[in-house]
Amino acid sequence: MKQDAKIPQDGRATRREFLKKSTFAAAVAASTNIFKTPVYGQNQAPAPGSVIGANNRLIVAYIGTGGQGMTHVRTQKAGAAANNIVQAAACDLSVTRQQDAAKEIGAGCDLFKDYEKMLERKDIDAVTIATVDHWHCKTTLAALDAGKHVYVEKPMTRYLGEAFDVYDKVNSTKKILQVGSQGCTAAAWQKSAELIKAGTIGTPVWAQGYYCRNNPNGKAEWDYDIKQWCTAADLDWAKWQQPVHNKTDFSADSYFRWRKYYPYCAGLLGDLVPHRLLPLMVATGNPEFPTRVVSLGTKNVHSDAGILGTPERDCPEHVELLAEFPSGLILTIVASSVAARSPGFVIYGHHASLEIGSSGERVEVKPEKDFSDDVDLQTFDGLKPNEDIGAHEANWFDCIRSNKQPNAGIDLAIRAQTVISLAEMSNRLNMMCLFDEKTRKITSMADGKEVDAITYGTLPKS
Numbered sequence: 001m002k003q004d005a006k007i008p009q010d011g012r013a014t015r016r017e018f019l020k021k022s023t024f025a026a027a028v029a030a031s032t033n034i035f036k037t038p039v040y041g042q043n044q045a046p047a048p049g050s051v052i053g054a055n056n057r058l059i060v061a062y063i064g065t066g067g068q069g070m071t072h073v074r075t076q077k078a079g080a081a082a083n084n085i086v087q088a089a090a091c092d093l094s095v096t097r098q099q100d101a102a103k104e105i106g107a108g109c110d111l112f113k114d115y116e117k118m119l120e121r122k123d124i125d126a127v128t129i130a131t132v133d134h135w136h137c138k139t140t141l142a143a144l145d146a147g148k149h150v151y152v153e154k155p156m157t158r159y160l161g162e163a164f165d166v167y168d169k170v171n172s173t174k175k176i177l178q179v180g181s182q183g184c185t186a187a188a189w190q191k192s193a194e195l196i197k198a199g200t201i202g203t204p205v206w207a208q209g210y211y212c213r214n215n216p217n218g219k220a221e222w223d224y225d226i227k228q229w230c231t232a233a234d235l236d237w238a239k240w241q242q243p244v245h246n247k248t249d250f251s252a253d254s255y256f257r258w259r260k261y262y263p264y265c266a267g268l269l270g271d272l273v274p275h276r277l278l279p280l281m282v283a284t285g286n287p288e289f290p291t292r293v294v295s296l297g298t299k300n301v302h303s304d305a306g307i308l309g310t311p312e313r314d315c316p317e318h319v320e321l322l323a324e325f326p327s328g329l330i331l332t333i334v335a336s337s338v339a340a341r342s343p344g345f346v347i348y349g350h351h352a353s354l355e356i357g358s359s360g361e362r363v364e365v366k367p368e369k370d371f372s373d374d375v376d377l378q379t380f381d382g383l384k385p386n387e388d389i390g391a392h393e394a395n396w397f398d399c400i401r402s403n404k405q406p407n408a409g410i411d412l413a414i415r416a417q418t419v420i421s422l423a424e425m426s427n428r429l430n431m432m433c434l435f436d437e438k439t440r441k442i443t444s445m446a447d448g449k450e451v452d453a454i455t456y457g458t459l460p461k462s
Contacts, residue, residue, distance in 0.1 A: 058125045058397060061089040061148075063115045063139050065101040067224075068153055068180075069130035073104050075390045076128070083397045088124060091115045093236040096229045113236060115139055119146040126400060128393075129153060130180070132258050133265045134243045134456075137162035144173045149400045151393065153180040154274035155266070156413045158243075160421035160453040164440060167414040176400045177410045181278035182392035184408040186360025187383035192283035192347060200365060200375060201349025204284055206330040209276035210342035211268075220304030220313070221337035222259040222271075226252045245457035253310050260304070260313035262461035266424045267315025268335040269295070273423070275387075276333050276345075278408055278416045279360065283347060287415045288325040289437035292445065295321040295423035301338040314461050321423040331419075351375050361385040425454055 060076060062069055069092070077087060090101035091112040098111045112118040119127070119142055126149040129139050137157040143150050144166075156179050157163045170177050183189065196204060213221060230252045237250045244263040248254065258264040259271050281287040297316030305312045318336040325331070334342070345356040351371040355364045361383050367375035384391065392407065399406040422433040422442065432445040442451045456462050 056084075056401070058083070058085045058400065059088045059123050060085045060126050060128065061091070061118055061121070061124045062087075062101060063091045063118070063127055063129045063143070064131035064135070064153075065090050065092045065097045066094075066130065069097075069128070070100060070104065071389060072128045072130055072151075072393070073101055076393055077104065079390050079394060083394055085126075085397065089118050089121065091118045093240050094230070095234050096227075116142060119143060119148065124148055126151070126397075132240070133158045133270055134241075134263070137166060138243060140166050140177070141169055144169045144175050144177075147173070147175070149176045149396075151178045151180060151396050154278070155179075155270045155420055156417045158264075158266070158270075159455045160418060161455050163414055163417040163421065167410055170410040176396065176403070176406060177413065178392070178396035178399070178406040179274075179278065179408040179413040179416075180389075180392070181274050181408050181416075182387055182389045183275055183279040183360055184282050184412070185388065185392040185395050186279065186385055188356050188360040188363045188380075189279040189283040190407075191363050191380055191383060192354050192356060193285035195354060195363070195365065196283070196347070196349070197285040200352060201347065201354060202351030202371070203349060204327070204329050205348050205350060206332070207280050207284065207347040208332050208334075208343065209280045209345050210334045211272040211276050212334065212336040212340045212342045213272075214336070214338055214340035215303070220307055221317075222257050222313070223304055223307060223310055224256045226256050230255055243456060245462045246460075257310060260310075260315065262314040262428075262459070265315070266420065267297075267313070268317075268319045268337065269297075269315075269321070269420055269424050269427075272335040273319070273321065273333050273420060274416065276335075277331075277419060278412060280331060280333070280345070280347070281412060281416055282407065283354070283356065284329060286327070287412050288327060288329075289415050290323040290419050290422060290435055291326055292324040292432060292434055293321065293419055293422035293426055294432040295319060295426040297427045303338050316427070319423075319427065321419070321426075323419045323423075357383075357385075359385040359387065421453065425451070428454070428459060 062073060065073060076085060087105045087109065089110040089112065090098060092098045093113060102109045102111055127143045129136060129150060129152040131139055133155060136152055140150050140152050157166060195201065232250045241247050246263045254261060297319040299317050301317055302312060303317055304310060317338045320334045323331045345358060347354045352365055352367040352375045355366060363380045365378040367377060395406050405411065418435060422435060426433050434443045434445050442453055443449060444451050
Protein backbone atom coordinates (compact mmCIF):
# COMPACT_ATOMS: atom_id res chain seq x y z
CA MET A 1 0.00 0.00 0.00
CA LYS A 2 1.27 3.42 -0.88
CA GLN A 3 2.30 5.48 2.16
CA ASP A 4 0.34 8.73 2.53
CA ALA A 5 2.99 11.46 2.33
CA LYS A 6 1.03 13.65 4.80
CA ILE A 7 1.43 11.20 7.66
CA PRO A 8 4.90 11.14 9.27
CA GLN A 9 6.68 7.79 9.39
CA ASP A 10 6.92 7.94 13.22
CA GLY A 11 3.15 7.53 13.47
CA ARG A 12 2.61 10.65 15.61
CA ALA A 13 -0.21 12.02 13.48
CA THR A 14 -1.98 8.66 13.61
CA ARG A 15 -1.66 8.50 17.38
CA ARG A 16 -2.79 12.08 17.76
CA GLU A 17 -5.86 11.46 15.62
CA PHE A 18 -6.66 8.35 17.63
CA LEU A 19 -6.46 10.26 20.91
CA LYS A 20 -8.70 13.02 19.58
CA LYS A 21 -11.29 10.51 18.38
CA SER A 22 -11.17 8.58 21.66
CA THR A 23 -11.61 11.74 23.71
CA PHE A 24 -14.52 12.89 21.56
CA ALA A 25 -16.23 9.49 21.76
CA ALA A 26 -15.90 9.37 25.55
CA ALA A 27 -17.29 12.88 25.88
CA VAL A 28 -20.30 12.10 23.70
CA ALA A 29 -21.02 8.86 25.54
CA ALA A 30 -21.08 10.59 28.93
CA SER A 31 -22.61 13.93 27.97
CA THR A 32 -26.21 12.86 28.57
CA ASN A 33 -25.47 11.55 32.05
CA ILE A 34 -22.85 13.90 33.46
CA PHE A 35 -24.91 14.80 36.55
CA LYS A 36 -26.48 11.40 37.16
CA THR A 37 -23.87 8.62 37.28
CA PRO A 38 -20.18 9.25 37.93
CA VAL A 39 -17.81 8.40 35.10
CA TYR A 40 -15.90 5.98 37.31
CA GLY A 41 -19.08 3.94 37.85
CA GLN A 42 -20.66 3.95 34.42
CA ASN A 43 -19.87 0.29 33.81
CA GLN A 44 -21.32 -0.86 37.11
CA ALA A 45 -24.60 -2.74 36.97
CA PRO A 46 -27.42 -1.32 39.10
CA ALA A 47 -27.71 -2.89 42.52
CA PRO A 48 -30.53 -5.40 42.87
CA GLY A 49 -33.53 -4.44 44.98
CA SER A 50 -36.71 -2.46 44.72
CA VAL A 51 -36.65 0.51 42.36
CA ILE A 52 -38.88 3.51 42.94
CA GLY A 53 -40.70 4.45 39.75
CA ALA A 54 -39.58 7.53 37.86
CA ASN A 55 -42.93 9.23 38.51
CA ASN A 56 -43.30 8.24 42.16
CA ARG A 57 -43.20 11.02 44.70
CA LEU A 58 -40.49 10.65 47.35
CA ILE A 59 -41.29 11.37 51.00
CA VAL A 60 -38.27 13.05 52.61
CA ALA A 61 -37.30 13.69 56.26
CA TYR A 62 -34.42 15.48 57.99
CA ILE A 63 -32.16 14.58 60.90
CA GLY A 64 -30.30 17.66 62.13
CA THR A 65 -31.76 21.06 61.25
CA GLY A 66 -29.01 23.45 62.31
CA GLY A 67 -27.17 25.69 59.85
CA GLN A 68 -26.34 23.11 57.18
CA GLY A 69 -29.48 21.12 57.86
CA MET A 70 -31.64 24.17 57.19
CA THR A 71 -29.71 24.78 53.98
CA HIS A 72 -30.88 21.37 52.81
CA VAL A 73 -34.43 22.05 53.95
CA ARG A 74 -34.48 25.26 51.89
CA THR A 75 -32.83 23.91 48.75
CA GLN A 76 -35.01 20.82 48.73
CA LYS A 77 -38.10 22.97 49.26
CA ALA A 78 -37.07 25.13 46.29
CA GLY A 79 -36.57 22.03 44.16
CA ALA A 80 -39.53 20.04 45.50
CA ALA A 81 -41.61 20.24 42.33
CA ALA A 82 -38.70 19.47 39.99
CA ASN A 83 -37.54 16.56 42.16
CA ASN A 84 -41.11 15.38 42.92
CA ILE A 85 -40.61 15.21 46.69
CA VAL A 86 -42.64 15.99 49.80
CA GLN A 87 -40.96 17.24 52.99
CA ALA A 88 -42.71 15.31 55.74
CA ALA A 89 -40.74 15.35 58.99
CA ALA A 90 -37.77 16.86 60.82
CA CYS A 91 -35.75 15.78 63.83
CA ASP A 92 -33.40 17.79 66.04
CA LEU A 93 -32.31 17.68 69.67
CA SER A 94 -33.05 21.40 69.96
CA VAL A 95 -36.68 22.51 70.30
CA THR A 96 -35.84 25.82 68.63
CA ARG A 97 -34.30 24.13 65.62
CA GLN A 98 -37.26 21.78 65.31
CA GLN A 99 -39.51 24.82 65.13
CA ASP A 100 -37.23 26.52 62.60
CA ALA A 101 -37.63 23.52 60.32
CA ALA A 102 -41.40 23.46 60.76
CA LYS A 103 -41.69 27.15 59.86
CA GLU A 104 -39.67 26.64 56.69
CA ILE A 105 -41.36 23.43 55.57
CA GLY A 106 -44.87 24.52 56.48
CA ALA A 107 -48.05 22.68 57.40
CA GLY A 108 -47.88 18.92 57.66
CA CYS A 109 -44.30 18.69 58.96
CA ASP A 110 -44.04 16.27 61.88
CA LEU A 111 -41.41 17.14 64.48
CA PHE A 112 -39.28 14.73 66.50
CA LYS A 113 -36.55 14.90 69.12
CA ASP A 114 -35.62 11.23 68.70
CA TYR A 115 -34.65 10.12 65.21
CA GLU A 116 -35.52 6.54 66.13
CA LYS A 117 -39.19 7.49 66.46
CA MET A 118 -39.16 9.41 63.19
CA LEU A 119 -37.65 6.47 61.31
CA GLU A 120 -40.58 4.30 62.40
CA ARG A 121 -42.70 6.11 59.81
CA LYS A 122 -43.08 3.59 57.00
CA ASP A 123 -43.95 6.22 54.39
CA ILE A 124 -40.58 8.02 54.57
CA ASP A 125 -38.42 7.07 51.58
CA ALA A 126 -35.28 9.15 52.14
CA VAL A 127 -33.50 10.99 54.93
CA THR A 128 -31.11 13.95 54.79
CA ILE A 129 -28.64 13.87 57.69
CA ALA A 130 -26.81 17.05 58.72
CA THR A 131 -25.93 16.38 62.34
CA VAL A 132 -22.60 16.92 64.04
CA ASP A 133 -19.98 14.48 62.73
CA HIS A 134 -20.08 12.13 65.70
CA TRP A 135 -23.74 11.35 64.97
CA HIS A 136 -23.32 10.63 61.24
CA CYS A 137 -22.73 6.91 61.67
CA LYS A 138 -25.48 6.06 64.16
CA THR A 139 -28.18 7.99 62.31
CA THR A 140 -27.09 6.66 58.91
CA LEU A 141 -27.09 3.04 60.07
CA ALA A 142 -30.50 3.48 61.69
CA ALA A 143 -31.94 5.05 58.54
CA LEU A 144 -30.57 2.27 56.34
CA ASP A 145 -31.91 -0.38 58.71
CA ALA A 146 -35.31 1.33 58.50
CA GLY A 147 -35.23 1.01 54.71
CA LYS A 148 -34.49 4.67 53.93
CA HIS A 149 -32.12 6.12 51.35
CA VAL A 150 -29.58 8.52 52.88
CA TYR A 151 -27.93 11.82 52.04
CA VAL A 152 -25.33 12.40 54.77
CA GLU A 153 -23.16 15.46 55.12
CA LYS A 154 -19.40 15.12 54.81
CA PRO A 155 -17.38 13.57 56.26
CA MET A 156 -19.38 10.36 56.00
CA THR A 157 -18.39 9.38 59.56
CA ARG A 158 -16.21 10.60 62.40
CA TYR A 159 -13.92 7.54 62.41
CA LEU A 160 -12.78 4.83 60.01
CA GLY A 161 -14.39 1.86 61.73
CA GLU A 162 -17.74 3.63 61.50
CA ALA A 163 -17.15 4.25 57.79
CA PHE A 164 -16.79 0.54 57.09
CA ASP A 165 -19.91 -0.14 59.17
CA VAL A 166 -21.82 2.22 56.88
CA TYR A 167 -20.17 0.77 53.77
CA ASP A 168 -21.17 -2.77 54.71
CA LYS A 169 -24.69 -1.68 55.62
CA VAL A 170 -25.24 0.13 52.31
CA ASN A 171 -24.06 -2.95 50.43
CA SER A 172 -26.38 -5.23 52.40
CA THR A 173 -29.47 -3.00 52.23
CA LYS A 174 -28.90 -1.88 48.61
CA LYS A 175 -30.03 1.64 49.50
CA ILE A 176 -28.65 4.74 47.79
CA LEU A 177 -26.26 6.86 49.87
CA GLN A 178 -24.93 10.25 48.79
CA VAL A 179 -22.25 12.13 50.75
CA GLY A 180 -22.61 15.90 50.84
CA SER A 181 -19.47 16.83 48.95
CA GLN A 182 -21.45 18.73 46.34
CA GLY A 183 -18.39 19.50 44.24
CA CYS A 184 -18.62 15.92 42.93
CA THR A 185 -21.60 17.03 40.82
CA ALA A 186 -19.67 19.89 39.21
CA ALA A 187 -18.97 19.24 35.54
CA ALA A 188 -15.22 19.95 35.51
CA TRP A 189 -14.41 16.95 37.71
CA GLN A 190 -16.59 14.71 35.56
CA LYS A 191 -15.02 16.11 32.37
CA SER A 192 -11.55 15.48 33.80
CA ALA A 193 -12.48 11.86 34.42
CA GLU A 194 -13.61 11.52 30.80
CA LEU A 195 -10.33 12.94 29.53
CA ILE A 196 -8.22 10.72 31.77
CA LYS A 197 -10.16 7.58 30.88
CA ALA A 198 -9.68 8.45 27.19
CA GLY A 199 -5.90 8.55 27.71
CA THR A 200 -5.58 12.28 27.01
CA ILE A 201 -2.96 12.97 29.70
CA GLY A 202 -1.29 9.57 29.68
CA THR A 203 -0.72 7.91 33.05
CA PRO A 204 -1.80 10.20 35.92
CA VAL A 205 1.21 10.90 38.14
CA TRP A 206 0.03 13.30 40.85
CA ALA A 207 -2.79 15.65 41.76
CA GLN A 208 -3.17 18.68 43.99
CA GLY A 209 -6.10 20.46 45.61
CA TYR A 210 -6.62 23.27 48.13
CA TYR A 211 -9.26 24.74 50.41
CA CYS A 212 -7.70 27.70 52.18
CA ARG A 213 -9.28 30.58 54.11
CA ASN A 214 -8.14 33.52 56.19
CA ASN A 215 -10.10 35.97 58.30
CA PRO A 216 -8.51 39.42 58.70
CA ASN A 217 -10.99 40.56 61.36
CA GLY A 218 -9.61 38.50 64.23
CA LYS A 219 -12.50 36.03 64.21
CA ALA A 220 -11.23 32.52 63.69
CA GLU A 221 -12.72 29.81 61.51
CA TRP A 222 -15.78 28.15 63.13
CA ASP A 223 -16.19 30.74 65.90
CA TYR A 224 -19.87 30.97 65.14
CA ASP A 225 -22.11 33.23 67.22
CA ILE A 226 -23.70 31.61 70.26
CA LYS A 227 -27.47 32.07 70.21
CA GLN A 228 -29.31 33.01 73.37
CA TRP A 229 -31.93 30.31 72.86
CA CYS A 230 -29.27 27.61 73.35
CA THR A 231 -29.84 26.42 76.91
CA ALA A 232 -29.97 23.10 78.71
CA ALA A 233 -33.76 23.42 78.67
CA ASP A 234 -33.90 23.79 74.86
CA LEU A 235 -31.33 21.14 73.98
CA ASP A 236 -30.95 17.48 74.93
CA TRP A 237 -27.26 17.86 75.74
CA ALA A 238 -26.80 14.35 77.13
CA LYS A 239 -27.92 12.77 73.87
CA TRP A 240 -26.06 15.32 71.72
CA GLN A 241 -22.70 14.19 73.13
CA GLN A 242 -23.73 10.56 73.69
CA PRO A 243 -21.28 8.86 71.24
CA VAL A 244 -18.17 10.75 72.40
CA HIS A 245 -15.81 9.55 75.13
CA ASN A 246 -14.94 12.94 76.67
CA LYS A 247 -18.33 14.04 77.94
CA THR A 248 -18.68 17.46 79.53
CA ASP A 249 -21.29 19.58 81.24
CA PHE A 250 -23.54 21.65 78.98
CA SER A 251 -21.49 23.95 76.72
CA ALA A 252 -23.05 26.30 74.20
CA ASP A 253 -19.54 26.93 72.87
CA SER A 254 -19.05 23.24 72.05
CA TYR A 255 -22.54 23.08 70.55
CA PHE A 256 -22.01 25.92 68.06
CA ARG A 257 -18.23 25.63 67.57
CA TRP A 258 -17.92 21.85 67.62
CA ARG A 259 -15.71 21.75 64.51
CA LYS A 260 -12.84 23.12 66.62
CA TYR A 261 -12.74 20.19 69.02
CA TYR A 262 -11.47 16.65 68.42
CA PRO A 263 -14.21 14.77 70.32
CA TYR A 264 -16.68 15.98 67.69
CA CYS A 265 -14.68 16.60 64.50
CA ALA A 266 -11.35 16.05 62.75
CA GLY A 267 -11.05 19.79 62.17
CA LEU A 268 -9.98 20.92 58.72
CA LEU A 269 -9.51 17.28 57.70
CA GLY A 270 -13.20 16.64 58.35
CA ASP A 271 -14.64 19.95 57.25
CA LEU A 272 -12.72 21.48 54.32
CA VAL A 273 -10.60 18.61 52.97
CA PRO A 274 -13.59 16.48 51.81
CA HIS A 275 -14.76 19.32 49.53
CA ARG A 276 -11.53 18.91 47.54
CA LEU A 277 -10.61 15.29 48.12
CA LEU A 278 -13.80 13.67 46.84
CA PRO A 279 -14.02 15.72 43.61
CA LEU A 280 -10.33 15.14 42.85
CA MET A 281 -10.82 11.41 43.34
CA VAL A 282 -13.79 11.55 40.96
CA ALA A 283 -11.59 13.41 38.45
CA THR A 284 -9.07 10.55 38.35
CA GLY A 285 -11.75 8.37 36.73
CA ASN A 286 -10.83 5.48 39.05
CA PRO A 287 -11.07 6.28 42.78
CA GLU A 288 -8.89 3.90 44.81
CA PHE A 289 -8.24 3.05 48.43
CA PRO A 290 -4.94 4.57 49.58
CA THR A 291 -1.88 2.49 50.28
CA ARG A 292 0.06 5.16 52.22
CA VAL A 293 -1.10 8.34 53.94
CA VAL A 294 0.80 10.97 55.87
CA SER A 295 -0.43 14.28 57.22
CA LEU A 296 1.11 17.29 58.96
CA GLY A 297 -0.79 19.90 60.92
CA THR A 298 0.34 23.14 62.54
CA LYS A 299 -1.16 25.68 64.94
CA ASN A 300 1.35 28.50 65.12
CA VAL A 301 -0.85 31.54 64.44
CA HIS A 302 -3.24 30.80 67.34
CA SER A 303 -5.98 32.67 65.52
CA ASP A 304 -8.68 31.91 68.07
CA ALA A 305 -6.69 32.12 71.31
CA GLY A 306 -8.64 34.32 73.72
CA ILE A 307 -11.12 35.45 71.04
CA LEU A 308 -14.82 35.74 71.91
CA GLY A 309 -14.23 33.95 75.20
CA THR A 310 -13.87 30.60 73.44
CA PRO A 311 -11.19 28.01 74.18
CA GLU A 312 -8.49 27.62 71.56
CA ARG A 313 -9.14 24.91 69.00
CA ASP A 314 -7.82 21.37 69.49
CA CYS A 315 -7.19 20.78 65.81
CA PRO A 316 -4.58 22.43 63.55
CA GLU A 317 -5.10 25.75 61.77
CA HIS A 318 -3.28 24.43 58.71
CA VAL A 319 -3.07 20.83 57.45
CA GLU A 320 -1.47 19.05 54.51
CA LEU A 321 -2.03 15.45 53.53
CA LEU A 322 -0.26 13.21 51.06
CA ALA A 323 -1.84 9.98 49.85
CA GLU A 324 -0.44 7.28 47.57
CA PHE A 325 -2.69 4.87 45.65
CA PRO A 326 -2.11 1.40 44.10
CA SER A 327 -1.92 2.89 40.59
CA GLY A 328 1.05 5.01 41.70
CA LEU A 329 -0.93 8.25 41.75
CA ILE A 330 0.06 10.62 44.55
CA LEU A 331 -2.52 13.16 45.73
CA THR A 332 -1.96 16.14 47.99
CA ILE A 333 -4.60 18.29 49.67
CA VAL A 334 -3.92 21.45 51.67
CA ALA A 335 -6.46 23.15 53.93
CA SER A 336 -5.90 26.26 55.99
CA SER A 337 -7.80 28.74 58.12
CA VAL A 338 -4.88 31.21 58.34
CA ALA A 339 -3.54 31.55 54.78
CA ALA A 340 -5.92 31.87 51.83
CA ARG A 341 -3.75 32.08 48.71
CA SER A 342 -3.77 28.80 46.74
CA PRO A 343 -1.88 27.54 43.65
CA GLY A 344 -4.90 25.86 42.04
CA PHE A 345 -6.21 22.42 41.11
CA VAL A 346 -4.11 20.28 38.79
CA ILE A 347 -3.85 16.64 37.79
CA TYR A 348 -0.43 16.00 36.28
CA GLY A 349 -0.04 13.19 33.75
CA HIS A 350 2.88 11.74 31.82
CA HIS A 351 1.68 13.37 28.57
CA ALA A 352 -0.29 16.40 29.79
CA SER A 353 -1.84 18.12 32.78
CA LEU A 354 -5.41 19.11 33.58
CA GLU A 355 -5.83 22.52 35.20
CA ILE A 356 -9.26 22.63 36.82
CA GLY A 357 -11.17 25.78 37.78
CA SER A 358 -11.61 26.31 41.52
CA SER A 359 -15.40 26.17 41.14
CA GLY A 360 -15.39 23.20 38.81
CA GLU A 361 -16.39 25.41 35.89
CA ARG A 362 -13.36 24.99 33.63
CA VAL A 363 -10.81 22.39 32.49
CA GLU A 364 -7.71 23.11 30.46
CA VAL A 365 -5.55 20.40 28.87
CA LYS A 366 -1.89 21.48 28.83
CA PRO A 367 0.51 19.12 27.00
CA GLU A 368 3.94 18.33 28.35
CA LYS A 369 6.56 19.89 26.07
CA ASP A 370 7.80 16.56 24.73
CA PHE A 371 4.24 15.40 23.95
CA SER A 372 2.94 18.56 22.26
CA ASP A 373 2.72 16.73 18.93
CA ASP A 374 0.52 14.06 20.49
CA VAL A 375 -1.82 16.09 22.70
CA ASP A 376 -3.78 19.19 21.76
CA LEU A 377 -4.04 22.21 24.00
CA GLN A 378 -7.76 22.26 24.83
CA THR A 379 -10.01 24.39 27.02
CA PHE A 380 -13.51 23.48 28.23
CA ASP A 381 -15.24 26.61 29.59
CA GLY A 382 -18.70 27.32 30.96
CA LEU A 383 -19.12 23.98 32.73
CA LYS A 384 -21.66 23.64 35.52
CA PRO A 385 -19.91 25.03 38.62
CA ASN A 386 -19.07 23.62 42.02
CA GLU A 387 -20.91 23.94 45.36
CA ASP A 388 -24.39 23.59 43.87
CA ILE A 389 -26.13 21.75 46.68
CA GLY A 390 -29.43 21.65 44.81
CA ALA A 391 -27.84 19.86 41.84
CA HIS A 392 -26.15 17.38 44.17
CA GLU A 393 -29.45 16.65 45.90
CA ALA A 394 -31.18 16.26 42.53
CA ASN A 395 -28.53 13.72 41.54
CA TRP A 396 -29.35 11.75 44.72
CA PHE A 397 -33.09 11.79 44.01
CA ASP A 398 -32.50 10.74 40.39
CA CYS A 399 -30.36 7.82 41.52
CA ILE A 400 -32.90 6.67 44.10
CA ARG A 401 -35.36 6.31 41.21
CA SER A 402 -32.91 4.79 38.73
CA ASN A 403 -31.10 2.59 41.32
CA LYS A 404 -27.73 3.86 40.08
CA GLN A 405 -24.76 5.11 42.06
CA PRO A 406 -24.78 8.89 42.66
CA ASN A 407 -21.86 11.23 42.12
CA ALA A 408 -20.64 10.87 45.73
CA GLY A 409 -21.89 7.36 46.37
CA ILE A 410 -20.69 4.76 48.80
CA ASP A 411 -17.79 3.39 46.73
CA LEU A 412 -16.24 6.85 46.46
CA ALA A 413 -17.17 7.79 50.02
CA ILE A 414 -15.46 4.82 51.70
CA ARG A 415 -12.24 5.41 49.77
CA ALA A 416 -12.20 9.12 50.59
CA GLN A 417 -13.05 8.52 54.25
CA THR A 418 -10.15 6.10 54.47
CA VAL A 419 -7.81 8.87 53.32
CA ILE A 420 -9.33 11.36 55.78
CA SER A 421 -9.23 9.01 58.77
CA LEU A 422 -5.68 7.83 58.07
CA ALA A 423 -4.60 11.47 57.71
CA GLU A 424 -6.00 12.24 61.16
CA MET A 425 -4.22 9.20 62.60
CA SER A 426 -0.97 10.23 60.92
CA ASN A 427 -1.12 13.73 62.35
CA ARG A 428 -2.27 12.86 65.85
CA LEU A 429 -0.09 9.73 66.27
CA ASN A 430 2.95 11.13 64.42
CA MET A 431 3.15 8.22 61.97
CA MET A 432 2.90 7.27 58.31
CA CYS A 433 -0.05 4.93 57.84
CA LEU A 434 0.00 1.94 55.47
CA PHE A 435 -3.37 0.49 54.50
CA ASP A 436 -4.45 -2.88 53.08
CA GLU A 437 -7.88 -2.62 51.49
CA LYS A 438 -8.40 -6.40 51.50
CA THR A 439 -7.83 -6.87 55.22
CA ARG A 440 -8.75 -3.28 56.21
CA LYS A 441 -5.67 -3.29 58.42
CA ILE A 442 -3.45 -0.29 59.21
CA THR A 443 0.25 -0.67 59.86
CA SER A 444 2.96 1.80 60.78
CA MET A 445 5.57 2.33 58.11
CA ALA A 446 8.19 2.90 60.81
CA ASP A 447 8.09 -0.59 62.35
CA GLY A 448 5.53 -2.56 60.31
CA LYS A 449 3.32 -3.14 63.36
CA GLU A 450 -0.45 -3.20 63.04
CA VAL A 451 -2.20 -0.17 64.55
CA ASP A 452 -5.86 -0.09 65.49
CA ALA A 453 -7.89 2.65 63.86
CA ILE A 454 -8.58 5.44 66.35
CA THR A 455 -12.12 5.78 67.62
CA TYR A 456 -14.01 7.12 70.64
CA GLY A 457 -11.83 6.67 73.70
CA THR A 458 -8.58 5.90 71.87
CA LEU A 459 -7.03 9.31 72.50
CA PRO A 460 -7.44 11.82 75.36
CA LYS A 461 -9.54 14.15 73.19
CA SER A 462 -12.13 11.84 71.71
